[in-house]
Amino acid sequence: MRNTLAIAANETRRIFVSPLAWAVLGVTQLIFGYIFAGAVVQYVRNSDMADQAVGVSDYVGSGLYGSATIILLLILPLMTMRLFSEERKSGTLTLLFSAPVTLVEIVLGKFLGVMVFVLAIIGLLALMPASLLPVVNLDLGRLAAGLLGLLLLTMAFASCGLFISSLTREPTIAAVGSFAALLVIWLLKMPASFDSPFAPVFDYLSLISHYQDLISGLFDSSDVVYYLLFTALFLWLTVLRLDMERN
Numbered sequence: 001m002r003n004t005l006a007i008a009a010n011e012t013r014r015i016f017v018s019p020l021a022w023a024v025l026g027v028t029q030l031i032f033g034y035i036f037a038g039a040v041v042q043y044v045r046n047s048d049m050a051d052q053a054v055g056v057s058d059y060v061g062s063g064l065y066g067s068a069t070i071i072l073l074l075i076l077p078l079m080t081m082r083l084f085s086e087e088r089k090s091g092t093l094t095l096l097f098s099a100p101v102t103l104v105e106i107v108l109g110k111f112l113g114v115m116v117f118v119l120a121i122i123g124l125l126a127l128m129p130a131s132l133l134p135v136v137n138l139d140l141g142r143l144a145a146g147l148l149g150l151l152l153l154t155m156a157f158a159s160c161g162l163f164i165s166s167l168t169r170e171p172t173i174a175a176v177g178s179f180a181a182l183l184v185i186w187l188l189k190m191p192a193s194f195d196s197p198f199a200p201v202f203d204y205l206s207l208i209s210h211y212q213d214l215i216s217g218l219f220d221s222s223d224v225v226y227y228l229l230f231t232a233l234f235l236w237l238t239v240l241r242l243d244m245e246r247n
Contacts, residue, residue: 007109080161149214152227
């Protein structure tokens with residue numbers, strides 16, 4: 001565990017000293033802030049909204065978190081593309097293999113390092129609806145479920161990006177490959193709408209299907225299990241890939 005935390009701390013430092021990380025952090029917060037401000041203004045201007053079942057937590061919070069999934073789908077491949085591909089390209093991956101650490105510790109350390117950056121994004125995102133607390137009553141449980149879903153979804157994004165990064169020595173190829181793989185799994189929701197005996201399977205495998213329940217405030221342990229299994233699967237595949245390369 002100590003080795004994993006040491007690798008995670010080193011990876012976190014590498015991320016936050018990179019101009020790319022700060023550029024991504026700044027741009028995402030500008031986009032999220034614009035979406036949040038627009039949702040608040042639209043909610044206030046709609047005088048009939050107060051008489052409807054849709055509350056501010058659903059209209060503003062859930063709308064913001066729903067838009068955040070698309071932004072994070074775009075930026076997570078950028079943040080994971082260098083995790084192993086750049087190590088391989090620069091030759092430092094061989095040194096990492098020779099260090100007194102296991103492959104599991106290396107993979108988990110890299111994964112935790114990028115998740116620290118993700119937590120910074122989600123933390124700043126959570127402050128936006130929270131800023132409304134002094135003036136309105138928010139459904140904190142609904143917002144918490146949405147944030148939990150967003151965290152689990154980004155864990156899945158990061159684990160898949162980590163695996164794709166372990167397959168190549170070119171960060172650009174890793175970024176494009178990660179985005180393509182995540183988009184395909186995301187779009188499994190489309191064939192799930194067809195009248196087919198395999199529709200329930202596609203619906204279950206889709207990344208976004210399980211998030212829609214959480215963003216609606218419906219906590220189902222099966223959704224949490226899906227994201228945890230998805231994350232564990234790609235982390236395990238990454239370990240297997242590195243083991244093949246080391247041997």
